[in-house]
Amino acid sequence: MNRLRLLSAAALLAAATSVSATSFVYTTDATVGALKGTSDVTSDITSSFSDDKVVRAAREDAASFVASAGEIRGAQLEAALKHIRGKLPQLAASDMQLAQAILTL
Template identity: 50%
Template sequence: MPRTALLPFLLLLACSVPATAGSFAGTSAGASSGGSSASSGSTSGDDKVVLQARDDAAGFVASDGRIRGARLEAALRLLRERSDRARDASDMQLARAILTQ
């Protein structure tokens, strides 16, 4: 399984809201597959943004949210654009999900 295919699953694991976790995974997977039907490169570009935010996410988690990097901000924005469940998750939940990549 390619690393980028694990993104929805890993985000699912990191979210602490079990009742909505299944919907979150389905929503993000549906958005990425629908948006990439014309070009397989578009989803991998989105996932690359999230993967590149790992260092910023680590700093954010380690500083208890006091350090916010530009790459983390871009990844948070992207995740929330792709999924209603990500919009409901806290920045800390999403940062931890990014770290599970």
């Protein structure tokens, strides 16, 4: 009976380790994917709008937007978001991603 308990405990430990490793892999993949998406947006924005007056004027509003988790939306940020989406209609990015990209300029 003692041997059966030992084998059962070993099997449970092996299963738990496998589940934890799989969970870690999925979590890591999701995090890396999200960061890559943000990085791609930032790259597109910085290469296209680094000297754009409308976008540069929205930096302070973008900082308030990011710091307030999207609660504060200034007029200059709204104008910049509209301007960016008009120039890059294929860009699939959230307002938060665009605001963070504006901050990198």
